[in-house]
Amino acid sequence: MTPAKERRLEKRQVILEAARRCFVRHGFHATGVAEICQEVGMSPGNLYRYFPSKSAVILAIVDEARLQMVPLYELAREDENPIAGIQALMLHCVRHLCDPVHGRIWMEIVAEATRNEEVREGYLRFDGEMRTVVRELLAVALAQGRLSESFNIEYGSSGLVALVDGLIVRLSIDGRIEWEACREALIWKVQQMLS
Amino acid sequence: MTPAKERRLEKRQVILEAARRCFVRHGFHATGVAEICQEVGMSPGNLYRYFPSKSAVILAIVDEARLQMVPLYELAREDENPIAGIQALMLHCVRHLCDPVHGRIWMEIVAEATRNEEVREGYLRFDGEMRTVVRELLAVALAQGRLSESFNIEYGSSGLVALVDGLIVRLSIDGRIEWEACREALIWKVQQMLS
DNA sequence: TTAAGGAGAGTGAACGATCATTCTTCTTTT
DNA sequence: AAAAGAAGAATGATCGTTCACTCTCCTTAA
Numbered sequence: 001m002t003p004a005k006e007r008r009l010e011k012r013q014v015i016l017e018a019a020r021r022c023f024v025r026h027g028f029h030a031t032g033v034a035e036i037c038q039e040v041g042m043s044p045g046n047l048y049r050y051f052p053s054k055s056a057v058i059l060a061i062v063d064e065a066r067l068q069m070v071p072l073y074e075l076a077r078e079d080e081n082p083i084a085g086i087q088a089l090m091l092h093c094v095r096h097l098c099d100p101v102h103g104r105i106w107m108e109i110v111a112e113a114t115r116n117e118e119v120r121e122g123y124l125r126f127d128g129e130m131r132t133v134v135r136e137l138l139a140v141a142l143a144q145g146r147l148s149e150s151f152n153i154e155y156g157s158s159g160l161v162a163l164v165d166g167l168i169v170r171l172s173i174d175g176r177i178e179w180e181a182c183r184e185a186l187i188w189k190v191q192q193m194l195s
Numbered sequence: 196m197t198p199a200k201e202r203r204l205e206k207r208q209v210i211l212e213a214a215r216r217c218f219v220r221h222g223f224h225a226t227g228v229a230e231i232c233q234e235v236g237m238s239p240g241n242l243y244r245y246f247p248s249k250s251a252v253i254l255a256i257v258d259e260a261r262l263q264m265v266p267l268y269e270l271a272r273e274d275e276n277p278i279a280g281i282q283a284l285m286l287h288c289v290r291h292l293c294d295p296v297h298g299r300i301w302m303e304i305v306a307e308a309t310r311n312e313e314v315r316e317g318y319l320r321f322d323g324e325m326r327t328v329v330r331e332l333l334a335v336a337l338a339q340g341r342l343s344e345s346f347n348i349e350y351g352s353s354g355l356v357a358l359v360d361g362l363i364v365r366l367s368i369d370g371r372i373e374w375e376a377c378r379e380a381l382i383w384k385v386q387q388m389l390s
Numbered sequence: 391t392t393a394a395g396g397a398g399a400g401t402g403a404a405c406g407a408t409c410a411t412t413c414t415t416c417t418t419t420t
Numbered sequence: 421a422a423a424a425g426a427a428g429a430a431t432g433a434t435c436g437t438t439c440a441c442t443c444t445c446c447t448t449a450a
Contacts, residue, residue, distance in 0.1 A: 004445095033437080034435085044436085045438075048436095048438080
């Protein structure tokens with residue numbers, strides 16, 4: 001890649017990071033393009049040379065949130081104990097999506113997904129990938145005899161993913177919750193659900 | 196109450212219902228006061244005789260969402276089997292908060308709660324009430340020997356509430372999910388979690 | 391070695407539209 | 421007659437976006 005193109009992609013990334021900080025503060029629609037530009041240190045006209053519109057910025061952030069999860073899938077699959085893999089995956093997800101720096105944009109994404117077709121597609125893609133991984137790991141666990149034979153993989157996987165989503169909600173809103181306590185509680189809940 | 200005051204309260208309710216429909220369509224911040232007024236069939240100037248500001252409308256809707264849940268707590272407590280009570284409570288919550296007519300505003304509320312102090316208070320009040328009820332019912336179930344003695348009520352209650360929140364997320368976004376299938380799955384998940 | 395040329399980066403004012411809110415005016419009810 | 425209800429135009433601010441323009445490099449030609 002030519003260095004010019006490289007610098008361009010880097011700048012795109014700088015814009016996305018600044019925009020994410022703004023969106024965390026005020027949400028997608030209450031954040032103005034001017035605010036994002038100020039956060040980057042850039043004029044509004046120039047921002048439009050990197051993104052065709054404000055919603056393109058939003059979509060890029062949604063896709064980025066999904067992509068950041070992909071490496072975790074490999075990590076979970078590599079674990080020799082599939083249930084431990086699921087636990088690790090869920091812990092990573094919750095922590096990352098609630099992270100005040102890199103994440104905490106998830107609540108805004110799911111809210112927007114209820115009404116914006118393109119954002120919904122992004123969410124459903126993420127959701128599908130995540131549930132596929134969990135399903136696979138549950139199937140392995142079942143084959144290894146780590147789960148009761150009557151265990152329903154479909155219900156189990158959607159339940160675990162829902163648990164993650166729910167914990168993200170709580171953790172994003174309630175600032176009183178400590179991460180360590182949350183970690184312990186999540187492990188307990190997963191074990192309980194897979195008992 | 197004087198009939199004039201009564202009509203006034205009724206009109207307030209009409210405004211709230213119309214505003215909720217608008218907010219479901221476009222979210223709090225992408226909905227204009229003009230749009231709400233058109234939905235009610237009312238001029239913008241007149242709306243401000245019933246609410247001092249747009250955010251007052253939002254806060255009233257948040258509080259309404261919480262209040263609509265309160266009767267369900269009594270219902271759950273009256274059930275002779277506390278676990279069945281929890282299941283019924285959770286089913287009601289999920290169905291009501293995802294209802295395209297009366298609910299489906301929940302995702303917007305939780306997203307707004309991450310940044311708006313007053314909305315956050317509303318959410319935390321709801322969350323506290325709900326978890327208190329679930330905790331109580333779990334304690335009864337534990338005393339009745341319906342749960343393992345090592346069952347952790349604190350983790351269990353927060354897990355069940357998180358499960359509800361997560362299911363609302365999925366159900367609000369993914370239009371392909373049928374309510375009957377969701378109902379069956381939720382019952383299975385609760386039983387799994389309390390096994 | 392240097393001057394000319396050109397492409398991309400960046401600026402900030404200006405655009406029309408829309409925002410939440412207020413004000414004035416008219417109508418209905420008590 | 422007084423008060424409350426309702427309407428809708430007017431307010432200034434802000435919205436996302438565009439435009440005309442300058443500046444900075446890098447390549448090419450003399």
